[in-house]
Amino acid sequence: MTEQVMAAIDGSTYSEGVSGYAAWASLALDAPLIFLHVNDNHPQTAEADLTGNIGLGAREHLLEELSQLDEQRAKVAQEQGRLMLTAAKERAVEDGVAEPATRQRNGTLVETLEELQDEIRLLVMGKRGEMAHQDGDHLGTNLERVVRTLHRPILMVPEAYKTPEKVMLAFDGGKTTRKGVEMLARSPLFDGIPVHVVIVGAETGDNRSQLDWALKTLRDAGHEAEGAIRAGEVEPTLHAYQEEQGIDLLVMGAYGHSRIRHLLVGSTTTEMLRKATNPVLLLR
Structure with missing residues (x-):
């Protein structure tokens, strides 16, 4: 199995830095580059929240509407992820990477990376994700968990790319x-x-x-x-x-x-x- 540079991107401000450093690493290592986006679709419907004095028919109707809403949210998240992957791929091509690939998965980032780690030569990811607090001293929980779980080199990057010189x-x-x-x-x-x-x-x-x-x-x-x-x-x-x-x-x-x-x-x-x-x- 070919090991590749894998770049985890999301909707955070770190995506540009991730794309830039991933392209740099891919070219320097002469390794394939793949961009990964994971849709973490936690179910929004919680049956326990509906155990009030709602009639059975109304309750079933509400559950159906919530299920449809979850489905719509998932479709929107998938489309947003697809657009982010396309943008990252286009940037990598501009940076000189010949054939960057993209992959979109459902689940959690940590579990997905653990499943894929045999394919990873180097993982590139941002300091924080899109839902993280923006305090400069704060570490994203995804980064913490990924570092704990993966047995692969991880390049944690800032928001903007700069070619390393020292x-x-x-x-x-x-x-x-x-x-x-x-x-x-x-x-x-x-x-x-x-x-x-x-x-x-x-x-x-x-x-x-x-x-x-x-x-x-x-x-x-x-x-x-x-x-x-x-x-x-x-x-x-x-x-x-x-x-x-x-x-x-x-x-x-x-x-x-x-x-x-x-x-x-x-x-x-x-x-x-x-x-x-x-x-x-x-x-x-």
Whole structure:
């Protein structure tokens, strides 16, 4: 089965950014691109809400009308999704993608992506969905659940597209981020883009050895690579380095298996995602 760049789009303001970064990734990886829209049609009729003093005939009539209304809503949502997919496909073609595909499904986004994940090489999605609160520090619940569920790289993107020119890997020497270094080294996604490897911690022999290994791995693969060890709290230190160096794409490890159900308040990954204004590539 061919793995592809999959872009989840909806009616949110993030759709333009999703389309732009998905096209960039598809071209860089030389991988097929598919846009996905999921209609989450929760039934609107709730029989328990109609158990008042309504006569049987009137109650059945009301249920029938509500059912028809649900059907109409579903048709409208499907048509809106089709139009969004068409617009995204047209933009990708303008960006140089030869034959982007589209797919529309009914259900929930998380369950749909879990079902399709064997087809996914990279998932691109916005920070928040169309129904999410617009507070800049807020994470959409779909993103949280998708990151928990999928075992594929996820590129979380901002509302507007900008071609990445500098990449930073938040590196801690652990298994996930060591795999991240190796992935960065061999992935055509980052060809020609300088890579910064940053360890937040003390200037110890172990940290220096880990950093040297990461830089050698990247340089041996032909990348321009720089490294730094910075003391301080993880999240603000990474953000400060990002601003100082003009980093416009951040690579991080996602959450561990011990946090399956919910985000832990204060976790580094969560805080970086909440405050991110640039794309973040999450590795599993």
